[in-house]
Amino acid sequence: MIRVYIAMPYGDDNDLATRQYRTEQSMAVWHTLSAAGFAPFCPLLSHFLHEFRPRTREHWLAQSASWVDVCDCVLALGDSEGIRMEVALALSQKIPVFRMLRALGDAYGMEL
Secondary structure (H helix, E strand, C coil): CCCCEECCCCCCCHHHHHHHHHHHHHHHHHHHHHHCCCEEEEEHHHHHHHHCCCHHHHHHHHHHHHHHHHCCCCECCCCCCCCHHHHHHHHHCCEEEEHHHHHCCCCCHCCC
């Protein structure tokens, strides 16, 4: 299976409702990718871990970076400081980055 890292804005400074909404959006993308046959990784699921036991932003960014390293590609939807860091890391390792679901599907011959 093709491992896809889903990079989407979270917004550490936003209120809980905004962060939760963004997490739900990323889960919808996860389900779309999974149904198409990809093996997606959704770092925003750490939202629930953070609400249970908060960690520093640096902790979560380091966790995310370690997952970018093992993915086959990155799907970057939106823009944020975290996404820019994840994209830069991916590109430095020659990991393909896609900005749209359709482009990702087309690259791997899968319908999205």
